[in-house]
Amino acid sequence: MSATPSTSSGADSTMSARSRESLSGWLFSAPSLTLLTIFLIVPFALAIGLSFTNQRLISPLPTTFVGIDNYVAVFSDGVFWRALVNNVTFAAVVVPVQTALALWLAVLVDRPLRGMKVYRTIYFMPVVSVMAVAATVWKLLYEPDSGAVNGLLGLVTGGALQPDWLRSTAWALPAIIIMSIWQGVGFQMIVILAGLQGIPQVLYEAGEVDGATRWQKFRHITLPQLRNTLIFVVTVTAILAFRLFDQVYVMTNGGPRNATQTMLLQMVEVGFSQQRIAQGSAIAVVFFVIVLSITFVQRRLLREEREIT
Amino acid sequence: MTAQTATGRDPAAGRRTGATGTPGPAAPRRDWRRALTHLGMSLLALFFLFPLLFMFIGSFKPDGEVLNQGLGAFVPSGLTVRNYFDAFARAQFGRLFLNSLIVSTAVVFSGLIVNSLFGYALARMRFHGRNLVLAIIIALIIIPLEAIAVPLLFIVSGWGWIDTYHVQILPFVAQPLFIYLFYTFFLDMPRELEEAARIDGAGPLRAFVSVIAPLAKPAYGSVAILSFLFIWGQLLWPVMVTRGPQVRPLPLGIAEFQNLPPIQWGDIMAFAAMMILPVLVVFVAFQRAFVRGVASQGVKG
Secondary structure, eight states: OTTSTTOOOOTTHHHHHHHHHHHHHHHHHHHHHHHHIIIIIHHHHHHHHHTTBOOOSSOSSOOOBOTTHHHHHHHTOHHHHHHHHHHHHHHHHHHHHHHHHHHHHHHHHTSOOTTHHHHHHHHHHHHHSOHHHHHHHHHHHTOTTTOHHHHHHHHHHTTSOOOOGGGSTTTHHHHHHHHHHHHHHHHHHHHHHHHHHTSOHHHHHHHHHTTOOHHHHIIIIIHHHTHHHHHHHHHHHHHHHHTOOHHHHHHTTTOSTTTTOOHHHHHHIIIIISOOHHHHHHHHHHHHHHHHHHHHHHHHHHHHHHHHO | OHHHHTTOOOHHHHTOSSGGGOOSTTHHHHHHHHHHHHHHHHHHHHHHHHHHHHHHHHHTSOGGGSSOTGGGGGSOOSOOSHHHHHHHHHHOHHHHHHHHHHHHHHHHHHHHHHHHHHHHHHHHOOOTTHHHHHHHHHHHTTOOHHHHHHHHHHHHHHTTOTTSSHHHHGGGTSOHHHHHHHHHHHHTSOTHHHHHHHHTTOOHHHHIIIIIHHHTHHHHHHHHHHHHHHHHHOOHHHHHHOOSTTTOOHHHHHHHHTTSSSOOHHHHHHHHHHHHHHHHHHHHHTHHHHHHHHHHHHHTO
């Protein structure tokens, strides 16, 4: 009992002080660690385990090991491939476009101008407007005949371009992409802005002494200094692209004809609606492997830089 | 001033080196350019604001006029507050709001307590296995909720937790990212403060509550906001674990409401407006903490 906090000073005071610290360390950690074990570590292990069984949510049949059957089923499903292609397309467009846009906005709002704070606040507002709400509002804006988007397009193009947006297999995914960039770019802008403000001012002063133009300063000072920030932003955006769910759930539920189907919609459809826990877990594992690979690429890029400098 | 600008840390002071310093004949041209910048920035502001404007204006319009031949939607006409009453009556807005409030408050506050305690222990206390635990926490950051949702559904439905508050609360209290953010914050805190508290004879918990935690307000603010944003907007998990309006939160509520016949867009816009107004108010009031919270995720890279 010498480790209890009540024993204050004893003969072996250093020893008991250390074990006391060890005990309180574990006590401080216990609540979080318990919750993480139950709600994160166990389910994660279970996702992998269940994906090799025939588990359903409620089933009279006993659970048995089925090998890689679930993965075979997932990868031989045309809808899953369609979903995967959509996620990849979404990433291929959103990652470069949104990052470039966020960088541009961050440089814009970083200038010393009266009222800049107001602009910053406004550009960030979509981020705090909940995705389910934003999706609901955009669904109305995209209405082909009476929505504001086509109203504006009609004004600009003279009625030449009037897509059916969410009801057209060609335009539904672009509609989701535009809306997602609108909602997410403010987040990236703030992260990049923090990066910009961490760049030592002396670098720019040195550049001015050398007679560098604004573009040269941006190209040779700002961009290299932002490298790690941009790697982070690209990684987060790429992962978000594979987590695509809320917008499509509200706006199209995967339609029309799977044009906006995504991996996570499929996971919820299989694992929850059809109650096929095992196959849903297999999709979750595939999803996690993708997230993990993106993270590995990020780590790799960051390490490369450390080796160079 | 020059001594401070060199550090580049302070955005306001650090950026004033260029054009602003030059006086003289260039002044009128600068005014012109400034006006042009404001015009461009305002157009961008309009791009980010127009859906929100559409929502607020629409929420005060009769249902039939929310969608109005394109840009007519932005012209306020026949304004009424009936939609707001309808959102309460038809979509049980009050109940859903209460549900979201209960779940979010519980997650944010209990999360602040357990995550900060853990972060502090990892940063400052020596205990066996600490380095291993820290490595595990960092590895856990990359597991998204979505990757464990299906097996978690399997677990909690086995426990009969479907359609409860705690099934929406307990899985989200402990968050590896927040533990890590607290950990890095406490790591940078000067040690002398705790040692002073220790000399005063305070136990570790007393020292934490009365000395350490009050000094960590910025970290608590950032984590509170990040965690609130995440849980208030959460949709995927409630889709899987709630069946009826008794415990259902707002995001799922609005997703269902817009498919509930007869579809009345005025009511739906009123629902949407009431749902994000609290978040917008909190955001504008605590803007600095918001920005710091978001930015703090970026610096860890």
